[in-house]
Amino acid sequence: MGDIFVLVEHRQGKIRDITYEMLGLGEKIFTQQGATLTALLLGKGVNSFAEDLATRAPKVLVIEDDQLENFNSLCYQRVLSSLISKYQPFLTLIGHTAFGMDLAPSLSVEMDLPMVTDCIGLSLEAKRLKGTRSIYGGKVNANISLKESKGYIATIRPGTFSPKIPGDKKGGIILEPSPLKEAVDAKKFLKYIEAPITGEDITQAEIIISVGQGIGGPEHIPMIEEVAKNLGGVVACSRPVVDRNWLPKERQVGISGKTVKPKVYIAVGISGAFQHVTAMQGSETIIAINKDPRAPIFGVADYGIVDDFQNVMPILKEKTKK
Amino acid sequence: MNIAVCVKRIPKTAEADIFIEKDGKDIKKDNLVFHLNDWDSYAVREAVLLKEKHGGTVTVLSIGPEETKEVLTRCLAMGADKALMIQEPSVQDGRLIAKILAQTLKDESFDLILTGVQAEDDGYGQVGVSLSQLLGLPHAAIVNKIEITGDRAVVKRELEGGIEESVELKLPAVLTIQTGINEPKYVSLAAILEAEDKEMIEVPLEKIGFTLNEPTEGTVEQVFFPPVGKMAEILKGNPEEVVEKLTEILKKKKG
Numbered sequence: 216m217g218d219i220f221v222l223v224e225h226r227q228g229k230i231r232d233i234t235y236e237m238l239g240l241g242e243k244i245f246t247q248q249g250a251t252l253t254a255l256l257l258g259k260g261v262n263s264f265a266e267d268l269a270t271r272a273p274k275v276l277v278i279e280d281d282q283l284e285n286f287n288s289l290c291y292q293r294v295l296s297s298l299i300s301k302y303q304p305f306l307t308l309i310g311h312t313a314f315g316m317d318l319a320p321s322l323s324v325e326m327d328l329p330m331v332t333d334c335i336g337l338s339l340e341a342k343r344l345k346g347t348r349s350i351y352g353g354k355v356n357a358n359i360s361l362k363e364s365k366g367y368i369a370t371i372r373p374g375t376f377s378p379k380i381p382g383d384k385k386g387g388i389i390l391e392p393s394p395l396k397e398a399v400d401a402k403k404f405l406k407y408i409e410a411p412i413t414g415e416d417i418t419q420a421e422i423i424i425s426v427g428q429g430i431g432g433p434e435h436i437p438m439i440e441e442v443a444k445n446l447g448g449v450v451a452c453s454r455p456v457v458d459r460n461w462l463p464k465e466r467q468v469g470i471s472g473k474t475v476k477p478k479v480y481i482a483v484g485i486s487g488a489f490q491h492v493t494a495m496q497g498s499e500t501i502i503a504i505n506k507d508p509r510a511p512i513f514g515v516a517d518y519g520i521v522d523d524f525q526n527v528m529p530i531l532k533e534k535t536k537k
Numbered sequence: 538m539n540i541a542v543c544v545k546r547i548p549k550t551a552e553a554d555i556f557i558e559k560d561g562k563d564i565k566k567d568n569l570v571f572h573l574n575d576w577d578s579y580a581v582r583e584a585v586l587l588k589e590k591h592g593g594t595v596t597v598l599s600i601g602p603e604e605t606k607e608v609l610t611r612c613l614a615m616g617a618d619k620a621l622m623i624q625e626p627s628v629q630d631g632r633l634i635a636k637i638l639a640q641t642l643k644d645e646s647f648d649l650i651l652t653g654v655q656a657e658d659d660g661y662g663q664v665g666v667s668l669s670q671l672l673g674l675p676h677a678a679i680v681n682k683i684e685i686t687g688d689r690a691v692v693k694r695e696l697e698g699g700i701e702e703s704v705e706l707k708l709p710a711v712l713t714i715q716t717g718i719n720e721p722k723y724v725s726l727a728a729i730l731e732a733e734d735k736e737m738i739e740v741p742l743e744k745i746g747f748t749l750n751e752p753t754e755g756t757v758e759q760v761f762f763p764p765v766g767k768m769a770e771i772l773k774g775n776p777e778e779v780v781e782k783l784t785e786i787l788k789k790k791k792g
Contacts, residue, residue, distance in 0.1 A: 226696070231697075285702075286702075287704075288676070288677075288678075289675065311662070312697060313678070313679050313694060313695060313696040313697055314696075316654070316662050316666070316678045316679060316713075317666065317676075317677065317678040317679070317694070318666075319663070319666075320631075320635075320662075320663040320664075320665075320666035320667040320670070321666050321667065321669055321670035321676065323632075323663075323667070324632070324635070324667045324670040324671055325670055329632075329754040329755060330632070330663065330754070331755055332631075332661045332662055332663050333660060333661065333662065345758070348659075348660075349763065350658065350659045350660060350760070351548075351550040351555065351564060351658055351659075352550055352551055352657065353763070354550055354555050354762075354763075355555060355557070355564055355760050355761070355762060355763070356760065356761055356762070356763050357659075357757050357759070357760045357761075358757070358758045358759045358760075358761075359755045359756070359757055359758065360755065360756050360758045361754060361755045362752075362753075362754050362755070362756075373697075400707065401675040401706065401707045402675045402676075402677070402704060402705070402706050402707070403704065403705040403706075404702065404704055405691065405702070405703040405704060405705055406702065406703055407696075407700055407701070407702050408693065408700065408701040408702065408703060409699075409700055410699035410700065421791070422791060428551075429552075446787065446791070447791075454716070454717070455716070457717060458579075458716045458717035459721075460720065464699070467699075470697050470698075471695050471696070471697060471698070471699065472698075472699055473698075473699065474698075478790060478791060479787060479790050479791060486551055499790065500786070500790040501769075502783065502786070503769060506552070507551070507552045509554065509555065511763075513768060513769045513771075514763070514765070514766060514767070514768060514769075515769075516769035517769060517770065518769055518770050518771075518772055518783070518786055519768075519769030519770065519771045519772065520771070520772050520779050520783065521771060522776065522779065526776045527776050527779060527780055527783075530776055530777060530780040531780050531783065531784070534780055534781075534784050535784070
């Protein structure tokens with residue numbers, strides 16, 4: 216078995232955790248089968264990243280180019296396709312992130328490599344790559360077996376695998392020439408837009424009552440606000456609530472919103488999609504209220520109430536009144 | 538501005554009881570209600586809003602069984618002008634779906650092709666971006682704002698942690714649309730009835746060079762319920778009793 220490529224993800228001067236998680240996964244599953252773990256670092260002025268990565272991977276390939284300063288899938292794809300052609304890695308790991316989702320599918324088509332996305336498990340069986348995925352809103356898992364191929368691409372769900380911690384041995388850093396000759400014009404990165412800081416900062420709250428699509432409509436939010444106030448907490452929500460404009464974006468707990476770790480997190484009518492769970496599972500105590508006993512949120516919660524929130528919350532409101 | 542939107546009919550599983558088929562390769566779907574994939578619904582609405590602003594037409598297309606026509610009719614009721622229906626009862630492979638879509642779209646001229654970021658059911662999130670490569674067009678995934686100026690589009694992509702990036706693309710381009718990009722509009726029964734008179738073209742698979750048993754790059758070996766790890770302690774009793782227990786827990790844990 217040859218190389219396993221791990222595409223390093225970095226943004227605004229920081230290596231993102233998914234990189235270390237993919238290195239951890241690559242080492243755990245594939246190095247005992249004789250693969251060499253290789254971190255691919257694309258960027259501009261990324262020496263310090265290369266030093267960091269060399270403590271976690273036996274080999275780091277670095278490609279420096281002005282056009283790689285910020286992520287641009289077109290530039291990244293050109294570099295990756297040239298590196299894959301040169302090294303013929305057995306497997307290329309890319310994060311199932313905003314960055315990887317913009318890149319991996321087109322790369323896999325261009326290189327004609329079978330791909331499985333959003334993996335929560337990965338293995339090699341009879342020379343075929345097999346990925347485990349979570350589907351139907353987390354209610355079911357599926358094992359997907361890819362057809363036999365000289366190389367594969369897999370995208371990895373963030374927050375699923377233990378990160379690779381730095382070791383004593385230092386890997387080799389190899390500078391590769393950039394294959395980007397002319398300026399890429401069809402797609403240009405313009406700028407980052409930071410979320411405005413306004414209103415309530417839910418990350419500072421000790422008690423959060425978070426509402427999901429399951430509450431049915433915005434008309435129930437004032438009642439929930441009252442319970443939160445009685446408990447000295449704040450109201451947050453999952454993504455569908457923001458999409459429907461029931462609450463502002465700054466209240467969203469999730470991958471594309473805020474990560475929270477309150478003392479108590481009460482999830483009301485939230486099914487427990489991983490995008491949400493990954494941003495609240497660090498809470499000290501999690502309580503879920505949902506009428507669907509099979510909702511994945513009950514696998515994360517410490518305590519559960521299987522009932523319609525409308526049967527429970529009004530009583531809680533009265534009980535918590537001072 | 539001519540826009541194509543690729544959509545998918547999917548089963549709703551959020552509050553449904555889920556059973557696994559005997560062969561262990563999928564869930565049972567006969568007890569489930571199907572609808573237009575949520576992400577695609579935003580994509581269709583966005584296409585219609587762009588049409589209202591810039592003129593042109595909106596064409597929706599889908600691959601699936603006969604019943605897929607119901608979701609295409611809904612798209613027409615939302616304001617699309619024309620629907621293409623590619624009948625294929627079973628295709629699930631993301632790469633194959635992208636190939637069929639590319640083959641269907643390649644001879645038509647569109648300024649924008651939209652898909653949802655992903656489907657609610659299997660969530661591969663790969664069709665739109667694969668399609669762009671097959672058509673040789675630039676793309677942007679997870680788009681939550683679109684502005685068109687001349688032959689360029691400036692779009693915002695949603696990143697992690699509340700951050701966005703803006704990206705400029707040369708048109709024509711493929712965009713995968715994130716939920717929340719616009720405000721969904723209520724679709725009236727009258728609009729659905731009217732939509733039934735709009736153009737729905739059936740595209741046979743053979744006509745675009747495919748057969749019913751195309752090779753796929755991946756196969757589902759097995760579906761199974763996730764291993765039960767830690768499960769919540771379920772508070773039992775009538776609502777009063779449950780809330781009593783809950784307030785005890787809250788008192789203790791609030792500190």
